[in-house]
Amino acid sequence: MKVKVDELVCEANAVCVGLAPEVFDVDEEDQLHILLPEVPQEMADRVRHAVRSCPKAALSLEE
Numbered sequence: 001m002k003v004k005v006d007e008l009v010c011e012a013n014a015v016c017v018g019l020a021p022e023v024f025d026v027d028e029e030d031q032l033h034i035l036l037p038e039v040p041q042e043m044a045d046r047v048r049h050a051v052r053s054c055p056k057a058a059l060s061l062e063e
């Protein structure tokens with residue numbers, strides 16, 4: 001499973017970081033980084049939850 005962000009839509013509010021900090025990070029310049037674009041199987045459920053929880057719907061999955 002892969003996770004991607006639409007950087008034009010993301011507002012760097014870090015909801016996803018709170019739900020899956022191993023996968024998402026927001027830097028000091030309010031830029032979201034995807035640390036693990038290829039999501040490990042054991043994190044898949046949490047990443048799916050983070051994708052659904054993004055208030056801007058900026059995240060998408062490729063199964």
Ligand code: SF4
Pocket residue numbers: 005009010011012013014015016017024026032053054055056057058059
């Ligand atoms: S939850 Fe959505 S808007 Fe917020 S930092 Fe993550 S991708 Fe960006």
